[in-house]
Amino acid sequence: MTDIRPATSADIDSLYDLYRQVARQGEGLARTEAEISRAYIVGFVAQALERGLIMVVEGEAGLIGSLHAYAPQPAQFGHCLSDLTIALSPDAQGMGLGQQLFEAYIARVRGQLSHINRIELMCRESNIRALKLYDRLGFVTEGRLKNRVRRPDGSFEDDLILGLCL
Ligand SMILES: CC(C)(COP(=O)(O)OP(=O)(O)OC[C@H]1O[C@@H](n2cnc3c(N)ncnc32)[C@H](O)[C@@H]1OP(=O)(O)O)[C@@H](O)C(=O)NCCC(=O)NCCS
Numbered sequence: 001m002t003d004i005r006p007a008t009s010a011d012i013d014s015l016y017d018l019y020r021q022v023a024r025q026g027e028g029l030a031r032t033e034a035e036i037s038r039a040y041i042v043g044f045v046a047q048a049l050e051r052g053l054i055m056v057v058e059g060e061a062g063l064i065g066s067l068h069a070y071a072p073q074p075a076q077f078g079h080c081l082s083d084l085t086i087a088l089s090p091d092a093q094g095m096g097l098g099q100q101l102f103e104a105y106i107a108r109v110r111g112q113l114s115h116i117n118r119i120e121l122m123c124r125e126s127n128i129r130a131l132k133l134y135d136r137l138g139f140v141t142e143g144r145l146k147n148r149v150r151r152p153d154g155s156f157e158d159d160l161i162l163g164l165c166l
Helices: 009-024 038-051 097-112 128-137
Strands: 003-006 052-059 062-070 080-088 118-124 140-150 156-165
Touching: 003 097, 009 038, 009 052, 009 062, 009 080, 038 052, 038 062, 038 080, 052 080, 052 097, 062 097, 080 097, 097 128, 118 128, 118 140, 128 156
Parallel strands: 080 118
Antiparallel strands: 003 052, 052 062, 062 080, 118 156, 140 156
16 A cells, blocks of 8 residues: 655654665665765755645655755746656555655646746656656656766766656
């Protein structure tokens, strides 16, 4: 039994635990576990509550997923949701939950944030699972940042820019 709902600041501790767990897995999130600070979580929750949207997936044992994005501060970008991150706990991955969460997120954006007409995100080229999900949701690859990501072994890979116009 899972519940997909908007997050509140009461979810910060659980989000902190979730993000550290996902970062520990390596590869998916840009930040390492050591780079996931409570201040980072507090910061994105505040920005998403102020000028974006954050939703979470609640499982029987607590939070198992989260998706947030928010508008960049210059007013000219106020119709965009950017700085997007989606993260499912390792046990909740590979079951289609990412799609359920993202579809619920887009539905809420369409219903409640009518000024938003674009969602954008960045994803490293090797994250095939995430790219397949974005493709299924209708995101289009709009650009490629060559060698933007440095892997733990010192090699580089490209970051892709994807956008969904609502
Ligand atoms: C990325 C993420 C949100 C995807 O959600 P999910 O519910 O796990 O995704 P799914 O299980 O539905 O998989 C999506 C697709 O990738 C495929 N897939 C799953 N694991 C895969 C793998 N290891 N390699 C290639 N494809 C894979 C699935 O078969 C599915 O393909 P389909 O659309 O053809 O059926 C989730 O796995 C996650 O949180 N990962 C860690 C953090 C992360 O990477 N965030 C994104 C940063 S850009």
